[in-house]
Structures are given as structure tokens and as C-alpha cells.
Amino acid sequence: MAENEPMVEVFIYETRQFLEQLEQVALASEDSGSFQPEDVNEVFRAMHTIKGSAAMMLYDEISHLAHAVEDIFFYIRELHPEKIDVSAVTDIVLTAVDFMNGEMDKLDSGAQPDASSEELQKSTHEFLRNFKLENGHDPDVDLRKAKNKTPKAAEPAEPAKQQYFIQAVKPEEVKTETGSSHVYKAVLQFDPEGGMVEVRAFGVINRLEDQASELHYLPEKIIEDETAADTIIKDGFKLWFTTGLGVEEVRKLLDETMCLTGLELTELSSTAECEYWPTPKQKAAQAVEEASPIVPVKPEAKPWPAPMKQAGHEGHESQMISVRVDKLDRLMELVGEMVIAESMVTQNPDIRGMELSNFDKAARQLHKINGELQDRVMALRMVPLEATFKKMNRIVRDMTKKLGKQAKLMLVGADTEVDKNVTEHIGDPLMHIIRNSIDHGIEMPEVRKEAGKPELGTVVLSAQNAGGEVVIRIEDDGGGMNRDRIMKKAKEKGILTKPEEEYTDQEVYSFIFAPGFSTKEQVTEFSGRGVGMDVVVSNIKALGGTITVDSNPGKGSVTIIRIPLTLAIVEGMCIKVGGSGYTIPISSIRRSFRPEEGDVFLDVSGQEMFMEEGSPCPIVRLHRLYDIDGAKEQLTEGILLVTEADDHYLGIFADELVGVQQIVVKPVPGYIQAMTKMTGITGCTILGDGSISLIIDPGKLMGLLVE
Amino acid sequence: MDEELLQEEDTQKDKYLTFTLGEELYGIDIRVVIEIIGILPITKVPEVPDYVRGIINLRGKIIPVIDMRLRFGREFRPYTDRTCVIVIEVKEVLLGLIIDGVSEVLSIPEGQTVVPPELKAASNRYIRNIGKLPDSKVVLLLDWEKLFDVEEEKMLSGMNEERGTEDGTV
Numbered sequence: 001m002a003e004n005e006p007m008v009e010v011f012i013y014e015t016r017q018f019l020e021q022l023e024q025v026a027l028a029s030e031d032s033g034s035f036q037p038e039d040v041n042e043v044f045r046a047m048h049t050i051k052g053s054a055a056m057m058l059y060d061e062i063s064h065l066a067h068a069v070e071d072i073f074f075y076i077r078e079l080h081p082e083k084i085d086v087s088a089v090t091d092i093v094l095t096a097v098d099f100m101n102g103e104m105d106k107l108d109s110g111a112q113p114d115a116s117s118e119e120l121q122k123s124t125h126e127f128l129r130n131f132k133l134e135n136g137h138d139p140d141v142d143l144r145k146a147k148n149k150t151p152k153a154a155e156p157a158e159p160a161k162q163q164y165f166i167q168a169v170k171p172e173e174v175k176t177e178t179g180s181s182h183v184y185k186a187v188l189q190f191d192p193e194g195g196m197v198e199v200r201a202f203g204v205i206n207r208l209e210d211q212a213s214e215l216h217y218l219p220e221k222i223i224e225d226e227t228a229a230d231t232i233i234k235d236g237f238k239l240w241f242t243t244g245l246g247v248e249e250v251r252k253l254l255d256e257t258m259c260l261t262g263l264e265l266t267e268l269s270s271t272a273e274c275e276y277w278p279t280p281k282q283k284a285a286q287a288v289e290e291a292s293p294i295v296p297v298k299p300e301a302k303p304w305p306a307p308m309k310q311a312g313h314e315g316h317e318s319q320m321i322s323v324r325v326d327k328l329d330r331l332m333e334l335v336g337e338m339v340i341a342e343s344m345v346t347q348n349p350d351i352r353g354m355e356l357s358n359f360d361k362a363a364r365q366l367h368k369i370n371g372e373l374q375d376r377v378m379a380l381r382m383v384p385l386e387a388t389f390k391k392m393n394r395i396v397r398d399m400t401k402k403l404g405k406q407a408k409l410m411l412v413g414a415d416t417e418v419d420k421n422v423t424e425h426i427g428d429p430l431m432h433i434i435r436n437s438i439d440h441g442i443e444m445p446e447v448r449k450e451a452g453k454p455e456l457g458t459v460v461l462s463a464q465n466a467g468g469e470v471v472i473r474i475e476d477d478g479g480g481m482n483r484d485r486i487m488k489k490a491k492e493k494g495i496l497t498k499p500e501e502e503y504t505d506q507e508v509y510s511f512i513f514a515p516g517f518s519t520k521e522q523v524t525e526f527s528g529r530g531v532g533m534d535v536v537v538s539n540i541k542a543l544g545g546t547i548t549v550d551s552n553p554g555k556g557s558v559t560i561i562r563i564p565l566t567l568a569i570v571e572g573m574c575i576k577v578g579g580s581g582y583t584i585p586i587s588s589i590r591r592s593f594r595p596e597e598g599d600v601f602l603d604v605s606g607q608e609m610f611m612e613e614g615s616p617c618p619i620v621r622l623h624r625l626y627d628i629d630g631a632k633e634q635l636t637e638g639i640l641l642v643t644e645a646d647d648h649y650l651g652i653f654a655d656e657l658v659g660v661q662q663i664v665v666k667p668v669p670g671y672i673q674a675m676t677k678m679t680g681i682t683g684c685t686i687l688g689d690g691s692i693s694l695i696i697d698p699g700k701l702m703g704l705l706v707e
Numbered sequence: 708m709d710e711e712l713l714q715e716e717d718t719q720k721d722k723y724l725t726f727t728l729g730e731e732l733y734g735i736d737i738r739v740v741i742e743i744i745g746i747l748p749i750t751k752v753p754e755v756p757d758y759v760r761g762i763i764n765l766r767g768k769i770i771p772v773i774d775m776r777l778r779f780g781r782e783f784r785p786y787t788d789r790t791c792v793i794v795i796e797v798k799e800v801l802l803g804l805i806i807d808g809v810s811e812v813l814s815i816p817e818g819q820t821v822v823p824p825e826l827k828a829a830s831n832r833y834i835r836n837i838g839k840l841p842d843s844k845v846v847l848l849l850d851w852e853k854l855f856d857v858e859e860e861k862m863l864s865g866m867n868e869e870r871g872t873e874d875g876t877v
Contacts, residue, residue, distance in 0.1 A: 337767040580751055626753035669762060669771045671800055672752055681753070686764050692750035 011057050012104050013322055018046040019097050019104070020387065026097070027393050030090040035076060043093065044073040050100065062100055065117040068124040069096045075128060081135035092124055094394070181213060181242050182267055184250055188237040189262030201237045204254065211253065212241040236262070325420055328381050335370075335377045336664035340686045342370050343661075347689060382417040385463050385472075388427050389414040392434050392461060399438045406455050407442045407476075409434070412462035418470050422563055425543050426472070429536040433474045433559050434459060436512075436533070441478030441557055451554065453477065465565075469545075472561040481551035486511050493517065509549045509557075513537045570665060572685070574658035574693060575641070578628035581693040583663055583685055584652065588698045590642040592657060595635050608635075612642055612649045618705055619651040622696075625680075631655055645699035652698065661687065665695060680704055721816050723838070725846055726793065726806040728775055733806075734813065734838060734846040741794045741801065743809055746786045763792070763803060770794065772803035779833075797851055813838075815846065823847075 025042050029035050035043075051066035069092060076084065099120055103113035132138070188204060201217075208215055218238045219231045243250065251265055346363040389411045396409040418426075442448075442457035449455055460475040483505060490496055490511045496503075511517060515534040540547050545563035572583040573592075590612075600610050600619065608619040619640065623631030632638040632655045641652045663685040667673075680701035681694045723734035724743075749761040749772060758777035762769050772792060777783055784807070792803040815838040823834045835850035 340767065628751070666769055668752075669769055669800070671771045671802060672755060672759065672762065675755060675759070684750075684762065684769055686767065686769070690764055691748060692762055692764050692769060694750070694752065 011053055012107050015050055016104055018050055019101055022046050022093060023097050026090045026093040030086050033086055040073050040077045044070060059113050061117040062103055065096055065121055068121045072128050083134050092127060181244055183242050185266045185268055186239045187264040201232055211245055212243045215241040331377055335374050339664060342366060344690050381420045383420050383423055384415045384417050386414040388423050389461055395431055395434055405442050406445050407438055407457035407459055410460045413464050416463040416465060422543055425539050429539045432536050437476040441476040443479050470563050473558055475558040477556040480553040480555055480557050481509055483508050509551055570663060571660060572663040573660055575654040576656050576658055577622045577654050578631035580628055583693045583695045588643045588645055590644050592639055592641045595640050597636060600635055610651055617649040617651055619653055620701055621653045643698035645702055648702055650698050650702045721814055723813050723815055725811055725813055726809045728807055732846045734848045739795045739797055739851055741796050744792050746790045746792060770801045770803050772805055774805045
């Protein structure tokens with residue numbers, strides 16, 4: 001991601017959150033077939049905020065589009081039209097969301113959001129016009145203005161009062177309650193970089209409301225007036241209020257405000273000193289004079305409920321902070337280094353063999369804390385799959401709509417947490433698989449009916465923790481895969497490596513992961529080009545995971561993805577060969593034993609073998625492979641590790657086992673990687689004594705042997 | 708910030724860290740030098756040319772080390788207390804150069820350097836310039852960019868590998 005101004009970054013972050021929320025709300029509403037008042041409010045609020053902040057950032061196209069969509073929801077909210085085409089409204093929201101997401105992507109990569117939303121705006125306006133006509137409303141009346149005028153003409157003073165006074169005047173009451181009341185003037189300066197100054201200012205008002213008996217501020221219309229933010233940035237946010245609190249308490253209260261850069265607090269002797277202290281009458285009169293199109297509203301319908309937003313949004317902020325992932329990465333690295341440093345201290349050669357009971361106690365404590373720290377830092381990087389999963393709803397919706405199929409997506413275990421890295425890379429593969437499930441798997445409704453299945457197809461996307469890995473299953477109840485067709489295609493492509501009859505069902509189905517493989521005769525918008533599944537495989541491999549597929553003709557198919565929870569720290573068996581140390585991941589070791597005379601035999605090519613579970617298993621001598629001096633030559637003196645990878649066994653011969661250790665995997669320096677194939681070596685790690693150990697991947701070693 | 712950087716670049720311009728390899732004095736641009744350390748335990752790595760001695764652990768960073776004597780086709784000399792590793796960073800890649808000993812940082816303006824004669828010797832390709840010192844000594848200034856060019860390395864390691872397998876079969 002390109003480095004952006006902090007303000008732009010905040011904008012992107014907040015907008016993206018709103019967009020995600022919008023998409024969820026829109027999809028949920030479409031599902032339920034109607035817009036609930038709270039959903040309408042939510043969409044309205046999100047669009048309004050996007051509009052505001054986009055306008056502030058001078059991204060007019062985004063702002064105008066948001067305004068157009070907001071209009072629709074304003075109409076729905078205010079006049080509760082009876083005929084709502086929920087699906088069409090959802091379409092509009094979704095296209096707008098897509099457009100904005102696209103613009104956010106541009107911003108993310110450092111470009112300017114320059115696409116024109118004029119077409120979208122136009123269609124949105126037209127939709128609203130027709131929408132109004134359908135419901136028998138005059139399409140040309142500007143609702144907002146009309147609404148604002150009505151109550152004012154009727155009772156000008158009342159609403160005005162409600163607008164301007166946060167709380168009814170009750171100075172006498174305060175006096176009796178607290179004994180004394182202080183008058184303060186405060187000028188707050190906000191950091192414009194922080195963005196949304198008007199929201200911050202509103203936060204201040206909200207907090208003071210409870211404490212102050214009377215409260216006035218300039219500019220008055222923080223949220224409604226679009227120039228308020230500029231005024232606040234220029235002149236500061238000015239407050240006059242009376243309260244029972246002491247100076248320090250007030251200062252403390254105000255200091256809690258976010259992005260505050262300056263606070264000027266003075267106590268005044270009486271309200272007479274306030275430069276701005278309108279009496280209720282004055283205010284009402286002023287309001288009438290202004291006859292501003294923005295202000296008063298019916299009591300029951302507040303202008304987009306700012307206080308609510310306050311509670312949700314601001315409160316949210318105090319509980320959550322967003323952190324750049326690279327900072328977490330660095331933290332993780334440091335913890336890794338500390339794990340190493342810890343063993344450097346506790347297993348220091350200088351203290352080896354000494355009786356140090358106090359030291360040992362302290363060391364154990366350190367180990368405990370380090371372990372805890374490691375867990376916590378890992379947990380920091382863990383995020384639920386929920387967001388990624390929910391994005392799939394959209395794909396199912398769009399596809400079923402276009403293809404005329406009926407299908408629903410069920411999410412199971414969406415709260416399963418995985419490394420942030422995983423959520424980033426799993427989205428695309430999931431999308432491709434689900435597309436495939438719907439395009440190839442789920443049949444047309446008629447076909448399903450004939451087959452005695454419910455017309456509504458089901459795709460189940462589930463996730464669960466299993467040991468050190470996360471298992472993600474994508475299951476559909478469609479027609480399943482056609483073995484013969486896949487086989488035929490595979491033959492055409494010439495990717496068979498053994499006689500046709502020897503292929504198991506699973507192996508045949510796995511052909512779909514081959515690059516450029518598609519049985520679809522016709523290329524559709526969604527699939528058939530043959531790209532996709534190999535992208536899936538490469539993405540999942542990059543995460544260190546595996547993917548398998550199985551199918552039951554007529555009943556559906558299931559794709560299973562397994563991904564290790566973390567890639568950074570693994571358990572490894574340290575071994576010694578000659579003077580060098582190597583490490584083999586514990587997960588690939590079956591057992592180890594010291595071979596006896598006669599256990600080992602030679603095959604025709606002179607390869608050393610031994611019997612494991614009744615089948616011959618080749619032996620690799622590391623010292624020969626890696627050309628290490630001073631290693632044990634006699635098999636009976638060393639140790640044989642039986643490793644397992646891809647259902648094959650391999651014996652690795654080493655001098656001795658050193659022990660099991662938590663290791664932090666580091667890549668082999670690029671300089672060395674570039675000049676070698678690094679026979680079977682996937683990385684390196686630093687051991688407790690500071691020495692480097694190379695990590696061997698038995699799978700790669702085996703590949704080497706086969707060649 | 709840019710100006711600062713420029714200034715820093717400026718103060719380091721034409722400065723060379725000189726070190727010895729046998730009788731000769733070599734110089735390397737000070738701008739790529741990160742630090743100088745004593746020899747650390749080296750972990751051997753299989754399948755690399757002789758001169759890549761292996762990898763070392765420098766405060767948690769894993770860095771490949773190259774014996775410059777072997778790199779230039781000299782005889783291997785066992786490491787002593789005087790043996791040093793110059794850690795350099797080229798294109799964000801850290802490398803350790805094992806040399807006989809460091810001497811000093813010299814300022815050699817461009818005017819005092821000459822282009823090396825066109826000789827066929829392979830190691831000569833890695834000398835960018837020859838600096839002349841007042842006491843009629845010369846410093847061979849390394850062309851570090853070429854020295855660690857991956858393509859170049861590949862070619863070289865390819866040659867070495869072939870030799871290696873030949874040795875193996877004999």
C-alpha cells in the first residue's frame with residue numbers, strides 16, 4: 001500500500017468500514033424483503049457520513065453519489081412509501097458501494113479517485129423519481145426543504161428551542177443541588193489531520209451535556225451546517241457553560257476529547273461576561289429570522305440521529321484502535337527474537353552444568369511470561385473469518401440473480417479466528433470456489449425439483465479449528481462433479497501420468513485444480529475460462545495449506561481447505577550431523593530409531609532402504625547429501641528419523657537427536673537462495689546457543705530423491 | 708529530509724573503508740558499509756560455491772558471509788583474531804565480507820583514481836577504479852554492485868557447481 005496522508009488513511013479506513021456495513025445491511029434487508037426502520041437509519045447514517053467526509057476531502061464524485069443514495073433513504077424514512085422494490089433499492093446501494101470501493105482502492109494505491117459517478121447519480125435520481133411517482137408523491141418536491149418548512153410555519157418557537165438548547169434551562173436547580181455554579185468559557189482547537197472535527201466537537205457537547213446546567217456554543221449547528229468544520233478549524237470551537245464542576249474537573253473532562261490540540265479554559269464571574277449567551281427568546285427569534293432550510297425537525301424524527309452515532313461510533317473508538325499490520329509484524333518478529341534470546345540466556349554454555357536454583361526459578365518465570373507474551377501477540381494478529389465469509393453473500397446473490405438459480409449461503413463457524421495474513425489471502429480462493437459451486441454445482445430450479453431436491457440450493461461455508469490448523473469446508477448440494485467428463489478433459493489436455501484405470505475418484509476430481517482446466521463448454525461471466533482454480537491452489541499453497549475436493553454424483557461436492565494457524569513459529573526436532581545442526585518440523589516426523597544390523601538393504605540401484613509398515617522406504621544420509629565432514633558413517637551408530645510427507649515415507653540418517661525446540665522460522669538469505677536450489681532446505685532458525693540451524697523439509701528431500 | 712540525505716551522501720562521498728587481503732589494499736565505498744565485526748561462528752550451507760562460507764547470526768539477523776580471499780581466487784587462510792567481517796548492505800541485502808583486516812577510512816577524490824587496465828583475469832572485473840595514495844601506494848576500489856549482482860553470481864555458481872559434480876564423479 002502506498003503511503004498516504006494520515007487524514008486520507010483515516011478517511012479510507014472509516015469509509016471502508018461504512019461500505020462494509022452498508023453491504024451487509026443491504027443484503028440482509030433484501031433477504032428479509034423489507035427495510036426495517038433501523039436499517040434505513042443505518043444506511044442513511046452511513047451514506048451521510050461518507051458524503052460529509054468525502055466532501056471534506058474534496059472527493060466530490062463520491063460525495064454526490066452518497067448524497068443521491070441518501071436521498072432515497074431519506075424519502076423512505078420520512079414518508080414510509082408502501083411500494084418498495086427492495087431488490088432494486090439494494091441494487092442501487094450495492095452499485096454505489098462498489099463504485100466507492102473502487103475509488104478507495106485507487107486512493108489506497110496512491111492514485112486520485114477520479115472516476116465519474118454521474119451516470120450512477122443520474123440513474124439513482126431517476127429511480128427516486130419513479131419511486132416517488134409510484135407511491136403517489138410529487139417527485140419534484142424537495143423533501144428536505146418541504147419538511148423543514150412545515151413545522152416552522154406551524155409553531156416556530158417550539159422546535160427552535162429544542163434545537164438550540166441541549167437541556168432546558170434550570171440554573172436555580174443547579175444552584176440548590178451543588179451549592180455553587182461556575183461559569184466557564186472554553187475554546188477548543190482540533191487537529192484538522194484527525195478529520196471529522198465537527199463530530200469531535202459534537203462529542204464534546206455530548207459529554208458536557210450531562211454536567212452543564214446550561215450550555216451554548218459557536219458555531220451552533222455543528223452537524224447540520226457544512227461550514228461548521230471549517231469554522232471550528234479556523235477559530236476553534238467555543239463553549240460557554242455553567243456547571244457545578246470545578247476548573248480541574250472541567251479541564252479533565254475536556255482533555256479527553258480526541259485530536260485535541262489546544263484547550264483554553266477560563267472561569268467567568270457571571271453569565272453576563274459571556275460573549276454569546278442568548279436567552280431562549282432571542283434564540284427563538286433568531287431562528288425564525290434565519291428561516292434556514294436546515295434546522296428544526298419534528299421531535300420524533302431527529303435529523304440523522306447524531307447522538308446515537310456518537311454512542312456507537314465514538315464509544316467504539318475508545319475500545320478499538322486500528323493498527324497498521326506492519327507494526328504487528330515487527331512486534332511478532334521481536335517476540336520471535338526474544339524467544340531465541342531467552343534460550344540464549346537460559347541455555348548459555350557458561351552456566352551449563354551449574355546448580356543455580358535461584359537462577360532456574362527466575363528463568364522459569366521468564367519462560368512463562370515469554371510464552372504468554374507470544375500467545376498474546378499471536379492473538380493480536382488473529383481476526384475472525386466473519387468479514388471474509390460475509391463478503392461471499394454478495395457473490396451468491398449476484399450469481400444466483402444473473403444465472404436464474406436459487407441458492408442460499410450458510411455460514412458456520414464464522415467466528416473462527418485466523419492470522420490476519422490468512423484472511424487476506426483466503427478471500428480470492430473462497431470466491432472462486434463458491435462461484436464454481438454455484439455455476440457448476442447448483443442446478444437450475446427445475447432440474448433440482450425433478451431430482452427431488454428443494455429448489456433452493458444450499459452452499460455451506462464452514463470453518464473450524466482442528467489442532468494446529470483451520471479447516472474451511474465449502475459444501476454444496478448440487479449435482480456433484482462429473483468424473484467421466486473431467487477424465488475426458490484431462491486426457492485431452494494430456495495431463496495423465498499413469499493409466500486411466502489407476503486413478504482414484506479423488507485424484508480425478510483434483511484435476512480441476514490444474515491450470516487452464518475447465519469442463520465448461522461455454523465461457524460465462526463467472527467461470528469457464530479455466531483460470532481460477534489454479535489461482536486457488538497457488539494462494540493456498542502460499543499460506544502453507546492444502547486443498548482437497550470430493551464429490552458425490554447427484555448429491556453435491558465438498559472442497560476442504562486446511563491452513564496452518566501460524567507459519568512463524570513451529571516445533572522442530574533438532575538433529576546433529578557432523579558439526580552442523582539441522583531441524584526437521586515435528587509434524588512430519590513419524591518416529592526415530594537406531595537401526596540394527598540387517599535392517600538396511602540395498603535396492604538394485606544401490607539405494608539404501610529399510611522396511612516401514614511393510615513397504616520399502618529409502619534412506620537419505622544427510623552428511624553425504626550435504627557433504628559434511630566428521631559425521632558418523634555406521635548406520636548402527638547414528639539414528640534414523642522416519643519422516644512422512646505426501647503419504648510417502650523417507651528415512652533421514654543423522655548422528656544424534658538434540659531435542660525438540662520451538663523454532664522461529666526465518667527465510668534463507670536471498671543471496672544464497674538465488675545461487676542454489678537449497679536441497680530440501682526451506683528456511684533457517686536460530687537456536688538457543690545462538691547458532692543457526694537449517695530447516696529441512698522432508699517433502700522436498702523426497703522430491704529430490706525421486707529425480 | 709531530502710536535503711539532509713543529500714548532505715549525508717555528500718559527507719560520505721569519495722570515502723572508502725580500506726582493508727587488506729594478503730599484500731593488497733582494497734577499498735569499499737563507505738556508504739554501503741553497515742558495520743565491522745570480528746569473526747563469528749559460521750554455519751555451513753550446502754550447495755554453494757566455496758567462497759560462500761555460510762551464514763552467521765548477527766543479533767538475530769541471518770547474514771551470508773563471503774570469504775573475499777576465495778572470492779578472488781586466493782588461497783584459503785585460516786581465520787585469526789585479526790580476521791574481520793565487513794557487513795555491507797547492497798539493495799537491501801545484507802552481506803558479510805571476510806577479509807584479513809581493516810585498516811582505515813580514506814578520502815580518495817575522483818581525480819586521484821584511474822580506470823584499471825583491461826585484463827582478462829576474472830577478479831579484475833570487480834575492481835572499478837584504482838586509487839592512488841600520496842605515498843605511492845594503490846588502493847583497489849571494489850565495484851560492489853557488480854560483485855553482488857545475482858546474475859553474475861548465478862553464472863559463477865553455475866560454473867562452480869559443474870566443477871563440483873565433476874569432482875564428485877571422479
